[in-house]
Amino acid sequence: MATFNLHINGKQQQVDADPSTPVLWVLRDNLNLVGTKFGCGIAMCGACTIHVDDVATRSCVLPVSAIGSKKITTIEGLSEKADHPVQKAWMEKDVPQCGYCQAGQIMTAAALLKKNANPSDEEIESTMSGNLCRCGTYQRIKAAIKTAAASL
Amino acid sequence: MSTNAFNRRRFIKVSALAGGGMLLTFDLLNGCKPAVSDVVTLPKEWYQLNGYLKIGDNGLITLMSPNPEIGQNVKTSMPMMVAEELDVDWKDVMVEQAALNADLYKPMQIAGGSNSISASWEAMRTAGATAKQMLKQAAANEWKVPVAEILTTNGMLSHKASGKSAGYGVFASAASKLPVPEKVALKKVSEFTIIGTSRKNVDGQKIVSGQPLFGLDYKEEGMLIAMIVHPGAFGQQLKESDISGVKTMPGIVDAFFVDVYPEKLERQWSDVAAFPKLLAIVGKSTWQVMQAKKTVKVETEPIKPTSKKMNVFGTDVEMITPAGPENTAMHKEKMMAGAPSRTKTVRKDGDPEAVFKKAATIIERSYSCPFLAHSTMEPMNFFADVKEGSAILTGPVQTPSFLEKTISDRLGLPLDKVEVKMTRMGGGFGRRLYGHFGVEAAVISQKMKAPVKLIYTREDDMTNGVYRPAYYATYRAALDENKNLLAFHVKAGGIPESPLHANRFPAGAIEHYLAEEWDIPTNISVGAFRAPASNFIAGAEQSFLDELAEAMGKDPIQFRLELCEKAKSKPVGKDNDYEIDRYAGVLKLVREKSGWGTPAAPGVARGVASYFCHRSYVAHVVDIVMKNNKPVIEKVTTAVDCGIVVNPDAATNLSEGAVTDAIGHAMYSAITFTNGVPDQKNFDGYKLIRYSEAPKKIETHFLKSEVDPTGMGEPSGPPAIGALANALYKATGKRFYDQPFFG
Known part of the structure; x- marks a missing residue:
């Protein structure tokens, strides 16, 4: 066990965890931030996507010891009132079915738009293809990203 | 809301409400989850008029969603049916997941078989109408006017002659003490103001902000x-x-x-x-x-x-579990051989054997699919x-x-x-x-x-599955020298069950028809998948019909419509399991909406398929182009007849999902076994369809209908596989018989 001081959603948080513990489980088990989801544990589905210094990152394979002073943002910290342009677009297009993968989809999309407010179809496609949606809401994800991009 | 308010909540005994008696016994632990927004003003007191709803003294409404929510959006769509008959403004409605209560919620709190909306269609609307009638009665008593003269709209009661009006909240207490009317009138379809309009997911905000729900x-x-x-x-x-x-x-x-x-x-x-x-x-x-x-x-x-009897919905089914390690190669061999000792005839019309003997041409094709893991994103x-x-x-x-x-x-x-x-x-x-x-x-x-x-880890989830069975089907058609269809034969089976629905179309449209099925026991655990069995047999059958139409020199939609005409004008056999006008209806609609018959853009290949399952009818036209020997699905045009569509945008989302799901599995997914061990253990080995492979566009059209709602979660999936396979043939000149097509 070791103690880590993490910068999460604009706050300093102290956690005791084994250094190998993936950030996903630190968030879910230690910090009660369960919006970041467990899907595969091998960075193949994207359900666990968070931002590490604004870069979309799979938290299920990221050891807590690798974070250092980097800033972590989770779905809970993306906005205070679920009013980030991507979240608003997701609601407007009523994207979710089961909803389980959507926090990861939103975090991936938000990081993309932060980097490039007007991404091409090809950029959207290559970025979003790392996030699985088993319900098959891909058409709506595309529509929501376009809506969010237009609002930026 | 405070626990104090829960403690003060009233209990009212209600009996014989609808659907054979709903007794009111509410679960207090279930909590109150405002679905509209966290800023609504909660009432001081809730009054339960029946198990499906409570009305606050300020007019706020809580509707209970009885069935499990798996992403089919019943938590929004089912309460809409109550709200419709209750005559309330949807913005005043909050939704709560109901507790499990078999006495209260009929017919059953289950998510399966695309049944939730259709099975609760009467009960949910009756619950709303009954409560509305009690509110009207309470107002009539107070205002001393005939109950029949009271009107309701958007949560308001009014009496024209006396000029009186009040919100539901005012009379909720009095209404909750009244006897429950035994019979209430339900609205006509033309009177609907909520059913048939698109309402957003009541949990949408919670989902996009990552709140605990799962x-x-x-x-x-x-x-x-x-x-x-x-x-x-x-x-x-x-x-x-x-x-x-x-x-x-x-x-x-x-x-x-x-x-x-x-x-x-x-x-x-x-x-x-x-x-x-x-x-x-x-x-x-x-x-x-x-x-x-x-x-x-x-x-x-x-x-x-082992061999055990299991009670499946009142029928004893023999469950055979053989010993020994199983392998995919062995499964394939066994399925190709069929299982002669476990084969039975499930439907026979006319004299198919004799007709096949004198046929000028016999077309025979076989189709297969592997085991699949459900891979829910939440393990x-x-x-x-x-x-x-x-x-x-x-x-x-x-x-x-x-x-x-x-x-x-x-x-x-x-x-x-x-x-x-x-x-x-x-x-x-x-x-x-x-x-x-x-x-x-x-x-x-x-x-x-x-x-x-x-x-469960993902590996546990994938390797301790209750898999979609592996299936196999052989279709045969007998043609005369003028390429007329004389007889049709399907023989299908699987490990460990048959995928066949012998009384579905085209049964009833062909004079000489034979359907046989077989099964091969396994020790691999299997069960339902989205659209059980149909998720294979529709693709096989619709591919075969496509090939048959080509051999007969007919347009594939025209060929199907001619079969529909035969099934309608001179149906063969007695147990035909479909309404032929609805089947033909979606084919005609998809023909119109897809631009079928007009030339497609250069490089675009088109395929069509139609199917009936889970009480609904769906036809698709799939447009593809080939890039690097792989199909890019440019567009899917979908025509659905699921009766009255309760929540059109949600139903569209569900249909789009079913199409993507079906196409994805048919293209890429398979669980294979080596000495009983699943070879795929996570999403690195088990391929699911991704954003880049999904249809670029899906256009969904619902047939306008006043028929009570039929299934929605599943029916759009199965025919998508046939339409894809038929488009692939047009694009490549090659028929795709074995799933996964690009595994």
Whole structure:
């Protein structure tokens, strides 16, 4: 066990965890931030996507010891009132079915738009293809990203 | 809202409300979850007019959503049916997940068979209409006017002649004390103002902001984390061995073998589980338990063959489990040989054997598909808190009432001491019809004497599956020298069940028709998948019809419509399981909307298919272009007849999802076995359709209908496979018979 001081959603948080513990489980088990989801544990589905210094990152394979002073943002910290342009677009297009993968989809999309407010179809496609949606809401994800991009 | 308000909540006894008596017994623990927005002003007092709704003194309405939510959006669409008849403004409505209550919510709180909306269509509307009538009566009593003169709209009662009006909240208390009317009139379709309009997901904001909704998110004070280790291979069982090493791993509280399903326990159909004995590892944090689990080496031994009777909805079904390791190569060989000793004729019209003998041409084609894993994004999990004399379980399950019964039987507790609470599910697709993971959680909690959350890793989820069976079908058609269709023969089977629905189209359209089916037992656990069996047989049948149309020199839609005409004007046989006008209706609609018959853009190839299942009718036209020897799905045009569409945008989303789901699995997915061990264990080996491979565009058209709603979650999937296969043929000149087409 070791103690880590993490910068999460604009706050300093102290956690005791084994250094190998993936950030996903630190968030879910230690910090009660369960919006970041467990899907595969091998960075193949994207359900666990968070931002590490604004870069979309799979938290299920990221050891807590690798974070250092980097800033972590989770779905809970993306906005205070679920009013980030991507979240608003997701609601407007009523994207979710089961909803389980959507926090990861939103975090991936938000990081993309932060980097490039007007991404091409090809950029959207290559970025979003790392996030699985088993319900098959891909058409709506595309529509929501376009809506969010237009609002930026 | 405060717990104080719960304590002060009224209880009203209500009987004979609808659907054979709904008794009002509300669960207080269920909580009040504002779905509209957190800024609504909550009432001081709620009044329950029946089990489906309560009305606040300020006019706010809470509607109960009885069925499990797996992403089919019933938590929005089902309460819409109550709101319609209650005559309330949807913006004043909050929705709560109802507790499990078999006496109250009919016919059953289950997510399966695309049944939720259609099965509750009468009950939910009656609940709304009954409450509205009680509110009207309360106002009539107070205003001293005839009840028939009172009008309702948007949560307001009014009486024109006297000029009186008041909100529902004003009369909620008085209404709650009135007798429940035995008969109420329901609205005509033309009077609907909510049903047929698109309403957004009531949990949308919570989902996009990452709030705890799912079973995996559920926590309680003092809760331990549990994981399982299973034998790893089907046909094997765990042998108890020394596991002391794992107990000393960091954070591990205990490890022990559990007999989840002892042999003497009578299993229900929902208790499919290949591994009745497991090793449980219990610890303080998920990561620590995962680490300990990786170090464990379990010992296994071969199972013995068994044959048991299982009660499946009142019918005794023989469940044969052979011993021995199974392999995919062996499965394929066996399916190609069929199973002559286990083959039976399930439908025969005319004299097909004789007609085949004199045919000028016989076309014969065979189709196959592999086992599939459900791969819900939320892996199997369940919370259990088992105490001396009671058990509370919370988590994602499509069959909560069945789980409750099994827990009661397994723990030896009376049914009323077992409570199963429903959480939102991160996908179902049939996997969570089988609640063995709930039983596992309960047995582990009982042993630990502590609340426990059981979590499957993705590897556990994929290798301890209740898979979609592997299927195989051979179609034959007899043509005369003028290329007229004389006879049709389908012989289909699978491991371990047949996919055939012998009385579906084109049965009834062909004078000489033969349908046979066979099955081959397995020790691999299998069960329902989205659109069980149809998810294979529709693709096979519709591909064959396409090939047949080509051989007969006919347009594929025209060919199907001619068969429809025959089934309508001179139906063959008695048990035809479809309404032919609705079948033809979606074909005509898709022909019109897809631009069928007009030239497609250069490089675009088109395929069509249609199918009836889960009481609904769907036809698709799929447009593809080939790039690097792989299809890019440019567009899917969908025509659906599911009767009245309660929530059109949500239904569209569901249909789009079913299309993507079906195309994805047909293109890419397969579970294969080597000596009983699943070869795919996670999403690196098991391929699911991704954003880049999904249809670029799906256009969904609903047939305008006043028929009561029929199924929606499943019917759009199966024909998408046929339409894709037929488009692939047009694009490549090659027929695709074996799924996955690009595995």
